[in-house]
Amino acid sequence: MPEEEATVSIFDRGFLFADAVYEVTSVVDGKLLDFDAHMARLVRSLGELEMDMPLDRDAILEVHRELIDKNSVDQGVVYIQVTRGVADRDFLYPKDAAQTVVMFTQSRKLTGEKKGLRVVSSPDIRWGRRDIKTVQLLAASMGKMAAYKQGKDDTWLVKDGFVTEGSSNNTYIVTKDGKIVTRHLSNSILSGITRAAVLKLAAEQGLEIEERPFTMDEAKEASEAFMTAASSFVTPVIEVDGTELNGGVPGPVSKRLNEIYIEESKNTAI
Known part of the structure; x- marks a missing residue:
């Protein structure tokens, strides 16, 4: 959806507790770099916080590619963030909260000479x-x-x-x-x-x-x-x-x- 239409609840634990993990995958020539390695690390990060993967690898890849296409990204990044979801504010993990998943792109020049x-x-x-x-x-x-x-x-x-x-x-x-x-x-x-x-x-x-x-x-x-x-x-x-x-x-x-x-x-x- 357009970014101005995207919303997340104020009770999302990513907002209230930073109870969330993320990955950033680079895009060059419209293609994803090291995608599977990023997904493997996402699985590990979620596991360390006792969270499951909300979508499988192929589903996440499909959305990444759709975002790249819709935003005409030649070079840039695709960001994915997964939170524990929306629940009453409590330090204990909620039992049945549905996870929040957000993905978006940013276009930027990644290749070329670097000045240091x-x-x-x-x-x-x-x-x-x-x-x-x-x-x-x-x-x-x-x-x-x-x-x-x-x-x-x-x-x-x-x-x-x-x-x-x-x-x-x-x-x-x-x-x-x-x-x-x-x-x-x-x-x-x-x-x-x-x-x-x-x-x-x-x-x-x-x-x-x-x-x-x-x-x-x-x-x-x-x-x-x-x-x-x-x-x-x-x-x-x-x-x-x-x-x-x-x-x-x-x-x-x-x-x-x-x-x-x-x-x-x-x-x-x-």
């Missing part, structure tokens, strides 16, 4: 289950706004002295000896769909990968840095906390990984 982002660090004050892709995004929004107020593009969140993630992306540094360092999977970070794809491609290119926490001081000493996300692919980082990397221009590793990720994703898009 400048990031600053901020404390990671998010809840402890960042591996579940919930709609609880206020802390990340606060961190990103703090970076924007300093004239920067994004924030890298820091907990116990180590970088966890960006505001909406996984983070990486490339050491002087060419190793890609990124935080290992745990409850502390989201298991990024693009992260998994890019690390697989990096390994196939013969690049050494080290999955461990790193500090902002290490990032300042790196030869280059980058971030990955479904809606931005591989994005170079050219400055961390005021220290320029690679002369303030995107580095060769991030540029190459972005190129091969887009190429491979186009080949497997549906």
